[in-house]
Amino acid sequence: MITSIAIDDEPMALEVIKSHASKVPFLDLKAVFTDAIKALEYLKGNPVDLIFLDIKMPDISGMELAALLPKETMVIFTTAYSEHAVKSFELDAIDYLLKPFNLSRFLKACQKAQEWHHLKNGNIGFIFVKTGYEQVKISFADLLYCEASGNYVTFHLAKEKFLSRMTLSETEKLLPPSFIKTHRSFVVNPDFISKIERHQLTLLDKIVPVSSSYFEEVMEKVK
16 A cells, blocks of 8 residues: 655645545545645654645745655656656656646556555565666676666676666666665665775675765665
């Protein structure tokens, strides 16, 4: 079951979401809010998996609010303005619903969220990534780290590596929550960390950088 809330300054828009949500068996809509600040207060004590979030609101925009959420919280933006689509995906939104949206489109967005939720929290011990014309199976237990370069990510194993066309943000959503981001271009498997220094980690015989902005988070997670 995916827990969720909806935030929109238009009560009628929230009624549409409530109606659609009641027909999605794997979705539990806990609450709806017309006030974004009250929604943030609610989330402090009641974290959820998914937020349906309007973009244009009076006190704080949906884009601004999304930036304040924990990175594991999934977001589906809802708006009447199509020009925000590109920016929403830059913020790693699961989907973008353009009002007015019907049940079929709403369900499709929820199914995307379900897929990400399952991959992130399920017991799957591997992923398939496309490299060239092949789909390669990569076991999390064998994966040392991921290295991003533009729109490509290299999956580094002990004795081989695979290059796939995807962003690091997309990759992070597929990895177990135990993996640690050490740099804007690197995510590592903590099981292979053998040495920690201020600006780098050692994983077997591989050196991975640690940026100053991520160092404290890295140390907290490896504890």
